[in-house]
Amino acid sequence: MDTQKIMIEGAMHMETELLLEVLADPQEQVVGQWRFVEGKYHDVNLVVAVTSIGMSNAAAATALGIERFRPTAVISQGTAGGHDPALKAYDIVLGRRSFDASSYRSAQEDLVDWRHMELMGSYAYDATMQSFIPQEVYYPGDEKLLAAAQKVAKNYKRGRVIAGCIASCNTWNRQKERLQFLHNQFSSSCEDMEVNSAAQICQQYGIPFLGIRILSNTEFRAEEFQPESAKVCQQFVLAVAEQYEKDRTKD
Numbered sequence: 186m187d188t189q190k191i192m193i194e195g196a197m198h199m200e201t202e203l204l205l206e207v208l209a210d211p212q213e214q215v216v217g218q219w220r221f222v223e224g225k226y227h228d229v230n231l232v233v234a235v236t237s238i239g240m241s242n243a244a245a246a247t248a249l250g251i252e253r254f255r256p257t258a259v260i261s262q263g264t265a266g267g268h269d270p271a272l273k274a275y276d277i278v279l280g281r282r283s284f285d286a287s288s289y290r291s292a293q294e295d296l297v298d299w300r301h302m303e304l305m306g307s308y309a310y311d312a313t314m315q316s317f318i319p320q321e322v323y324y325p326g327d328e329k330l331l332a333a334a335q336k337v338a339k340n341y342k343r344g345r346v347i348a349g350c351i352a353s354c355n356t357w358n359r360q361k362e363r364l365q366f367l368h369n370q371f372s373s374s375c376e377d378m379e380v381n382s383a384a385q386i387c388q389q390y391g392i393p394f395l396g397i398r399i400l401s402n403t404e405f406r407a408e409e410f411q412p413e414s415a416k417v418c419q420q421f422v423l424a425v426a427e428q429y430e431k432d433r434t435k436d
Contacts, residue, residue, distance in 0.1 A: 189433070190223075191426050192232040192256035194246065195419070196239075196379055199412055200263040203419040204233045216253055219246040223254065226423060229430045232256055236379060239355050240285075243379035247386040258330060258393040258429065261383040262422045264415050265375035267403025268352060268368040274403065274411045275344035277421060278374045279334045280351040280396030282323040283381040286367060287354035299366045307385050323350070324384035327393035333429035334397060340424075343417055344400075349374030351396050353381035361404050375400060397422055 195201035205211065208224030208231060215221070219242075220235040232254045236246035247259065265278065272278075285307055292301035306322040331348060338346035352373035358364055367373045380396035387394035399418035402408040 188230065189430070190230040190232055190254060190256045191429065192234055192250050192254060192259045193422060193426065194234045194236050194243070194250075194259065194261045194379070194383060195263050195415075196236050196243070197263070197415075198235075199415040200419070201233055201235050203416050204231070204423070207423065208233065214253070216249045217245070219249055221250055221254065227427060229426050231426065236383075239378050240353060240382040244382040244386050247383045248390075251386070251390050251392060256392065258327070258395075259383065259387050260330065260395050260397060260422055260425065261380045262397040262418055263377065263379070263399075264401035264418065265351070265377040265398035266358070266364075267400045267405060268364050268373040268375050269349070270365070270368070270403075270405040272347075272374065272400055272403060273344065273406055274400050274408050275414055275417060276400045277338070277341065277344065277346045277418065278349045278351060278398045278400070279331055279338075279346065280326045280380055280384075280398070281331065281348040282325050283351040283353055283384050283396055284323050284371060284373075285354060285381045286352040286371075286373070286376065287356065299363065299370070302370070304371065307381070324381060324388055324394075326384075326395040329432065330393055330395035330425070330429055333432055334395065334425045336428050337421065337424045341421060347374065351380045351398055352376045353378060359404055364404060395425075397425065
């Protein structure tokens with residue numbers, strides 16, 4: 186029997202509400218303090234993980250979800266703020282790669298100068314050395330998941346869909362100068378609080394992963410937070426899951 190499952194993650198109620206509504210025969214489990222709901226969407230077996238906000242929560246929920254449900258792919262989705270001045274609310278960023286924007290080494294100097302920031306990457310487990318060591322600065326998105334998302338993008342009408350870079354950190358940056366710096370220096374398209382942590386855990390387990398983020402607002406356009414964007418993102422991600430499953434069964 187084919188028990189292939191895709192785990193779709195969202196941090197907040199508004200980022201998982203639609204996913205939970207559309208599941209057929211939902212079966213809920215609480216593991217630790219994290220909620221998981223298993224069910225079916227059309228012909229796709231899904232697990233919806235409500236991770237809660239932040240990088241530690243995302244990492245913990247991802248690891249627990251993998252251990253309990255053994256998904257064959259993981260998608261972290263939700264809202265984000267813009268780093269790329271060319272983007273606006275309802276534009277979607279497919280995470281070709283992601284990085285931890287809070288993991289950096291500054292230069293030894295009296296004045297704050299972001300130009301001298303050096304990204305350090307994550308402390309991840311290395312099986313060959315059997316220890317946790319600094320590893321990748323950037324975690325790549327899975328190419329097959331990305332390809333499925335790009336096919337779905339052709340039908341998206343609410344904005345642009347780009348393959349970009351997601352910066353993750355436990356901060357909410359509103360300083361345009363810093364946002365511009367991160368975009369210029371590290372090619373970040375948007376900022377969230379979960380994707381890179383989930384990507385790290387998936388890489389350690391060897392599970393295909395993709396981060397998908399919709400811009401809820403951007404400081405460069407003085408936009409207010411758009412809560413409806415969370416629902417739009419979930420609709421997009423459900424279509425991605427269907428396309429990924431369709432492509433998988435053809436292989």
